[in-house]
Amino acid sequence: MKNVFRNTLALCLALFSVLTINAQQKRNMENTALLIIDVQNDYFPGGKMELAGAEAAGNNTQKILEYFRRNSLPVIHIRHIAVNEGADFFLPDSPGSEIHPRVSPKGNEKVIIKHFPNSFRETDLLQYLQKNGIKNLVITGMMTDVCVDATTRAAFDLGFSNSVIGDATATRDRDLNGQVVKAVEVQKSFLAGISALGGLYAKVVNARDFLAGQ
Structure with missing residues (x-):
């Protein structure tokens, strides 16, 4: 007994x-929402602007999205449409500009079209977040050093508390004065930058730890 x-x-x-x-x-x-930035076909193999690690980042973004859906938490999809002169990817009405099937919007998930790296610029993102009482953002997407970085910093300036899922973001090699900076170094540097000073702009975590509640 x-x-x-x-x-x-x-x-x-x-x-x-x-x-x-x-x-x-x-x-x-x-009061937390998931922000998926520019996970669009042109960034994946066969697209016009393929990124290093796009497949892995897409898979991790999908896992985070599934978590938010299971828990009935708000999801916001950001889709970039290039309207600037000389643009050669994310062109209007092109297959490459479509959101990737792994993270296709469902139901009443919000979709916001943007034309600049900062997802808040000339969109209704801020108004939508305020209307729904969102104070915290979990951010995933592409490219790490452009739209993810610009949006995360803008969100901090607007008073939001941010978490970036580092392995659910991706970028590509960059050129600096004739020298190639490899994507892995760009990735590390920008994630380190937004998490500097004790996570001033954002706390950076990986997908596994986020899903484990860490």
């Missing part, structure tokens, strides 16, 4: 612990 009692007690304590952790995670996600 003592063994049965001990086993039952242990099971109850384990169940209580799981429920407490789940409740804490849910509380921590109050």
